[in-house]
Amino acid sequence: MLTIYGADLSPPSCKARFVANALGLDYEYRRIDLLAGENRSEAHLRLHPGGKVPVIDDDGFVLFESNAIIRYLAAKCESPLYPNQLKQRAIVDQWTDFVSHHVATALGSVLMNRVFAHFLNVEVDKRALSEGLSSLERFLPVVDGPLEERRYLAGGELSIADFNLLASLDPAEVAQVDLSGYLNLTRWRQDLMGRDFYTKCHKSYGDVLAALAG
Numbered sequence: 090m091l092t093i094y095g096a097d098l099s100p101p102s103c104k105a106r107f108v109a110n111a112l113g114l115d116y117e118y119r120r121i122d123l124l125a126g127e128n129r130s131e132a133h134l135r136l137h138p139g140g141k142v143p144v145i146d147d148d149g150f151v152l153f154e155s156n157a158i159i160r161y162l163a164a165k166c167e168s169p170l171y172p173n174q175l176k177q178r179a180i181v182d183q184w185t186d187f188v189s190h191h192v193a194t195a196l197g198s199v200l201m202n203r204v205f206a207h208f209l210n211v212e213v214d215k216r217a218l219s220e221g222l223s224s225l226e227r228f229l230p231v232v233d234g235p236l237e238e239r240r241y242l243a244g245g246e247l248s249i250a251d252f253n254l255l256a257s258l259d260p261a262e263v264a265q266v267d268l269s270g271y272l273n274l275t276r277w278r279q280d281l282m283g284r285d286f287y288t289k290c291h292k293s294y295g296d297v298l299a300a301l302a303g
C-alpha cells in the first residue's frame with residue numbers, strides 16, 4: 090500500500106498527489122498538520138528526519154523530497170512521464186531541476202512574504218520578497234518560451250517536469266503573481282488544471298486556502 094504524507098497547501102505535496110493520480114495509483118493520503126507542528130512529532134521525524142512533507146511510504150519503502158518521489162513513482166510504473174531513454178530523461182530532469190531551483194523557490198518566497206508571513210505572524214522579509222519577484226521576471230519567460238512550440242515543458246509528451254511546474258505555479262494567484270502575460274504558460278496551465286489528476290486533488294490552490302482560512 091502506498092501512503093502519501095502531505096499538507097493541502099504544500100505545493101510539493103500536491104505534486105506527489107498529481108503524479109500518483111496521473112499514474113492511476115491507489116494510495117492513502119495522510120494530512121500532516123504543519124500549523125500544529127505535527128511534522129515535528131516523533132512519528133513524522135522517523136519518516137523524515139528534517140520534519141518536512143511530502144513523504145511516501147510504499148510498502149515500507151520510505152522516501153522524501155517531492156522530485157525524488159515523482160521520479161520513483163513514475164519509474165516504478167515504467168511510465169512515459171519519466172522516459173527511459175537517456176537523453177529524453179536528462180531533458181526531463183533538466184526542466185524539473187530548473188523549475189525547482191529557480192521558479193518554485195522564487196514563488197515560494199513571494200507566497201511566504203505576501204501571504205503566510207501574516208498568517209504565521211512572522212516579519213515580512215522585504216528583500217526576499219523583492220528578490221523572489223525579480224527571479225520570477227527573469228525565469229518565467231524561460232518556461233513560457235518553449236511552450237510556444239511544444240505542448241509540454243520537456244517536449245511533445247507530458248512528463249514529471251510538467252507536474253513539477255504546475256504544482257510550483259499553483260499558488261500564483263494567491264501570491265498575486267500575474268501570469269496572464271505569459272500566454273503559453275497560461276494555455277498550458279488551463280489545460281492541465283482541467284484534468285482529472287488535478288481536480289482529484291483540488292479545484293484550485295486558492296480554494297484550499299479559503300476553506301482553511303474559514
Ligand SMILES: N[C@@H](CCC(=O)N[C@@H](CS)C(=O)NCC(=O)O)C(=O)O
Pocket residue numbers: 096098099100101102123128140141142143153154155156
Ligand atoms: N524540497 C522539498 C521541500 C519540502 C518542504 O519545504 N515542505 C514544506 C511544505 S511546502 C514543509 O514541510 N514545511 C514544514 C517545515 O519546514 O517545518 C520537497 O520538494 O519535497
